[in-house]
C-alpha cells in the first residue's frame with residue numbers, strides 16, 4: 095500500500111505531468127499577459143508613449159505607481175510592444191498601429207470584449223450549477239461586441255470580403271443594398287465607397303442602430319441609411335439590388351430565405367456569410383461550444399454548438415433551399431477572407447460566403 099510517506103520518495107507513476115503543466119503554465123503566463131495588456135490599454139499607456147519617455151514621467155502623466163509602471167514597461171518591452179532606449183520606453187510599430195485609442199486600426203475594443211468574456215468565464219462554477227445566463231439579445235450585441243467586431247474585421251476580413259463582392263458585375267450596377275443585421279455598418283460604408291451610385295441601408299435592432307449612426311458619422315457616410323427593426327418579425331423593405339447578410343442569428347434559418355428573396359429586385363444578389371454545419375458534423379471546437387452555452391438569449395434559442403440556433407438547417411439543406419429561390423453564383427471558403435482567431439464568439443471558423451442571384455421572372 096502506498097503510504098503518505100512513500101510519495102515523498104517516489105515520483106508519480108504518471109510522469110506525464112508535462113501535459114498538465116503545459117496547460118497550467120500557458121494559462122498562467124497568458125492570463126497574466128492579458129491582464130498587463132488590459133491594464134496598459136485601460137490606463138491609456140500607449141496613448142502616452144508616442145515618444146521615448148522615462149517610466150517616472152509616464153507614471154506622473156497617467157497617475158500610476160512609479161516602480162510598478164517601470165516594471166510594466168519592462169514586461170511590455172519583453173513582449174515586443176515597447177521599444178527601450180537606455181531608461182526610456184516608446185511604442186513599437188504594432189502598439190502604435192493597434193493599441194492607441196485613436197489609431198485607425200485600434201484593437202482596444204477587442205481587448206475590452208475579451209475582458210467582458212472573461213468576467214462571464216469567471217462565473218463558470220456557478221453557471222455550471224444554475225445553467226446559462228439569461229442575456230437580452232439586443233444588449234449582448236449592443237454591449238461592446240459590435241465595436242469589437244468592427245475592430246476585428248478591420249484587420250483584413252472587411253477588405254477581403256468587400257473585394258469579393260466588388261468583383262461581381264452586379265455590384266457596379268447596384269443602386270440599393272441592404273446590410274441585414276449590419277451592426278457597425280462598416281461593410282455598407284465600404285460598399286458605398288466603392289460604388290458611387292450605391293445607397294446602403296443597415297438594418298439592425300434599435301439599440302444597435304444608435305451605435306451604427308456613430309460609425310456613419312465618423313466615416314462621413316452620407317449614402318448609408320439605417321433601418322431599425324427585428325428581421326425575424328419586421329418588414330425589411332424592398333427593391334434591393336443586393337442583400338448582404340453576415341454573421342447573424344438567422345443565417346441558417348429557412349424562414350428568412352423567402353423574405354430576402356421577396357425584398358430583392360429580379361436579377362438581385364444575395365450574399366450570405368455564415369458558419370454552417372454539415373450533416374453529421376461534430377463540434378467545431380468544444381471550448382467555443384462551452385462559451386456559446388454560458389449565455390442564452392430570450393428571442394432566438396441557441397443550440398449546443400457554436401453559432402447554432404434552433405430551426406437552423408444543415409449546410410446541404412440550406413443550399414438546396416437557396417437553389418429553390420436563387421441560382422448559386424459562387425461559394426467562397428473562409429481562407430479567402432478569414433482573419434486570425436481569438437478563441438471567442440466572433441471567430442470566423444469555417445464560414446463560407448455564398449453568393450446567389452435571383453433569376454428574373
Ligand SMILES: C[S@@+](CC[C@H](N)C(=O)[O-])C[C@H]1O[C@@H](n2cnc3c(N)ncnc32)[C@H](O)[C@@H]1O
Nearest residue numbers: 235275276277298299302323324325326340341
Ligand atoms: C455578429 S453581429 C454581425 C455584424 C456584421 N454583420 C458583421 O458581419 O460584422 C450580428 C448583428 O446582427 C444583429 N441582429 C441579430 N439578430 C437580429 C434581428 N433579429 N434583427 C435585426 N438585427 C439582428 C445584431 O444586433 C448584430 O448587430
